[in-house]
Amino acid sequence: MIIIPIKEGENIERALKKFKRKFEKTGIIKELRQRQFFTKPSIKRRDEMKKAVYVLKLQEAEE
Template sequence: MIIVPVKEGENIEKALKKFKRKFEKTGVVKELRARQQYDKPSVIKRLKMEHAIYVQKLRAAED
């Protein structure tokens, strides 16, 4: 259960934004979408490798 403490006089939009950020960090929606279809382990491994290469290129471009 996600708890977002709201201070007195705090804007409701700000509290909602905090809630959304916390909810997204838990990864519930991402996991739910991943479970909707079966992906072969080889496909998952390939996607992870592609993502790692992409991140590595971004970091190299930063330097």
């Protein structure tokens, strides 16, 4: 459970902004979207390899 301490007189919009930021950092929504469909381990591995190649190309282009 996410707890956001609110100081007296603090704006409610600021507290909501803090809550949204903490909620995003937990990654709950991202995990729920991933769990909607089953992906085979071989496909996960393939996607990880594609991402690694992409990052490597970016790093080489940067140098």
